[in-house]
Amino acid sequence: MSFSKYLRALFALLAAGVIAFGVAACGDDEDDSGSEESSSSSTAIESNPDNEGVEVTIGSKNFDEQFILGEIYAQALEAAGYTVKTDLNLGSEVVAKKALESGEIDAYPEYTSTTLTSLYGVAPEEVPGDAQEAADLANDELSADGLVAFAPTPFTSANGVGILTETAEAEGLETISDLEGVSEDLTLYGTTECEERIDCLLGLEQNYGLKFGDFKSVDPELRYDVLDNGDADLSILFTTDGQLYKDPETYTILEDDQSLLPSGNVIVTASQEAADAAGPDFQETIETVQEQLDLEVMQELNARVSLDREDPADVAADYLQQAGYVE
Amino acid sequence: MNFFLAAEESLADKLAGDSSDQCIQDNGAFCFNWIAENFSDRYVTPTLEHLYLVGISVILGFVLAMGMAVLSHRRRWLVPPFIGFTGILYTIPSVAFFFLLSPITGRGVDTALIALTAYNIQIIYRNIVVGLNNVPVGPKDAGRGMGMTGPQLLWKVEFPLAVPEIVAGLRIATVSTVAIATLADLAGGGGLGSQIITGSNITFKTNILVVTVLAVGMAVIFDVIFLLAQRRLTRWQTAGESTGKSSRRFEAAMARSRAA
Amino acid sequence: MSGLALGFLGSFGDAFEFIFQGQQSPLARGEVGGPDRVWDFLVTHVALSAAAMALALAIALPLGIYLGHRGRGELFAVAAGNAGRALPELVLIALFVAFIGTGFDNVTLALMILAVPPILTNTFVGIKQVDRTAVEAARGMGMSERAIALRIELPLAAPTIMTGVRTSAINVIATAAIAPLASVDTLGRFILAPNVYGDAGVIAGAILVALLALTVELCLAGLQSALTPKGVKLQRQALETA
Secondary structure (H helix, E strand, O other): OOHHHHHHHHHHHHHHHHHHHHHHHHOOOOOOOOOOOOOOOOOOOOOOHHHOOOEEEEEOOOOHHHHHHHHHHHHHHHHOOOEEEEEOOOOOHHHHHHHHHHOOOOEEEEEHHHHHHHHOOOOHHHOOOOHHHHHHHHHHHHHOOOEEEEEEEEEEEOEEEEEEHHHHHHHOOOEOHHHOOOHHHOEEEEOHHHHHOOOOHHHHHHOOOOOOOEEEEOOHHHOOHHHHOOOOOEEEEEOOOHHHHHOOOOEEEOEOOOOOOOOEEEEEEEEHHHHHHHOHHHHHHHHHHOOOOOHHHHHHHHHHHHOOOOOHHHHHHHHHHHOOOOO | OOHHHHHOOOHHHHOOOOOOOHHHHOOOOOOHHHHHHHHHHHOHHHHHHHHHHHHHHHHHHHHHHHHHHHHHHHOHHHHHHHHHHHHHHHHOOHHHHHHHHHHHHOOOHHHHHHHHHHHHHHHHHHHHHHHHHOOOHHHHHHHHHOOOOHHHHHHHHHHHHHHHHHHHHHHHHHHHHHHHHHHHHHHOOOOOOHHHHOHHHHHOHHHHHHHHHHHHHHHHHHHHHHHHHHHHHHOOOOOOOOOOOOHHHHHHHHHHHHHO | OHHHHHHHHHHHHHHHHHHHOOEEOOOOOOEEOHHHHHHHHHHHHHHHHHHHHHHHHHHHHHHHHHHHHHOOOHHHHHHHHHHHHHOOHHHHHHHHHHHHOOOHHHHHHHHHHHHHHHHHHHHHHHHHOOOHHHHHHHHHOOOOHHHHHHHHHHHHHHHHHHHHHHHHHHHHHHHHOOHHHHOOOOOHHHHHOHHHHHHHHHHHHHHHHHHHHHHHHHHHHHHHHHHOOHHHHHHHHHHHOO
């Protein structure tokens, strides 16, 4: 083939690729989550004058992923014309739920698994694997408290038993069950709550029947450091961590072969009152803007905040822009 | 640059951050680029919150301590209970204090302010009392001789002469409050501590150093301002016998003897 | 108003139940709290504080006595006191977590650093402020410098030194309450993990820490009184009623 013919073919393919990409980007978003009110396109959010003067407060729990999510929802609602206040860094789910019930905040991003196991005592093996089912079950429980959960995000997050890849390979460890017989010699690091959580140490002890040589509580922000410096043989990590995305050769999560560490999609949880008062745009905006939050995207956003030390608000703004929700 | 890949770039790829700051990637301690870029976003508001917490609580503590001092000046029997009560407030660790208050005042700036003020009162009150005690008899007699009434004596003679000691107390109280206010965020009160305890911050070396410099720097600046004020005013004070338990008062006495 | 008061008392009631019996965790799983847990954390808290104080005394007392007796290094001793006051506890813990490491030993070191300045400054000042005539008299009698320092100056400086020790002890106990941030589980853990221990746990933790601090303060104040030579006490009483 001559060079010019080659170039023409190249350009044709390129044009086809661009058109295909454009169609895919502007077409209907196919969610596995089956959101109830999926908007038909990811075009920019329009500011609705009805929302002017309506004040909403968005809260979040106290770790990076939550800050990013809180900012995404807050900025999206602002674009929709609401007056938005943020109260990020509330603490863990018990504090957040209380803030919701007391009216201190109007909504915050929660996980289906956390809602069910932590707030309502559902056993982890009973948490539905399907995101929409889990969200529906959560909604049933929440409605008794005057709360409501919106559609789940595409991405899901779970606690994971993390280990250095080289250790896993050396010891031949692939799944959590592989730890049987070995765990008595190992030190596990987790948050202070881990000991009492069924999706953490308590679950590993009760459901997997594992006994660990030692458990040490540590600030969650040190969860990778303790693996790096050798203090921890095992550390509780989160499957959406940026570190796993950026450094897959170094860190591994042992497979949850008995499905006992429930994973949860994010469901923005709001008080029914606040949701009603804020009008239909409230739920719609939130459910629209999360449609492109798949695992890779969330991990990348997490990486930018946790590893590159960027400001969560900046990263959230970038997501909204790149995803086309905001100019 | 591969044209094919550019056409199929995923959203995750488009969002890829600029990981080029090697200093940050290595969690270095002196990442000046990062500081320059992020300082105003991250540290300005907490610093202002911190100044607010310190300023309001010291002023409140001063006002309350003055009130107590005026009350107890003529009623000496009030001094031990006042000292005892404020002493208990002072002894209770601030962390505990914040959460003991929380059932009544909830989380937030107000709780932090109450706790910080309670802590201040003890220091300032003690120093006012000592300062008033150390006023020499001479000026007091002169005042009485001129026909001054009790309150006149207090406000025109005794307090002015007690000023150096009072300023010493304010100095110690302010510096201590700057330090304690770092814990205010545990109670939801904001301040520089928020940049330590939230998110990934406690392991982020550069961040910890910035907060250290800001917090200690603020304390030192206040210390110097008050020290200069104290030195200015010690020319008027004759060195009196310092009674009592606080090392800080000994320090003030030393400052006085140095300046004399 | 009475509603507030009742609510307040209610919270405290819950807290006491937490300490003595244990309560349902808000995580909807099992019981938390109870005397065993409280005891575990209390022991860690006290051990941590005691270790730090012991180390601090071992360093600051001799140094303070030496400098105070010689009358040298005043700037250093006083500046150390000021610096100690200006360094926030949380920042110190954070510096250790970020740069040095977590765990009991590291936190003991951090607390020791916190405890040294007040002891050093007060020892220095106390020794230096001892009435020179007593010292001269002792010298005249042929006592060695060391004997003078230990048998004349130290007892007379004891009240001042004890003040410094008390200040240090309270600071150490207060900072030990945030040691869970560095993986050392003291009483502060009840306060810092509300998800696990609930509101009752948080208040219980606060009560326990406060009581510990007050108890130690009372004991040390008593010790200070016991160590104050009778003559100094009388002198002080005379001055206070002036």
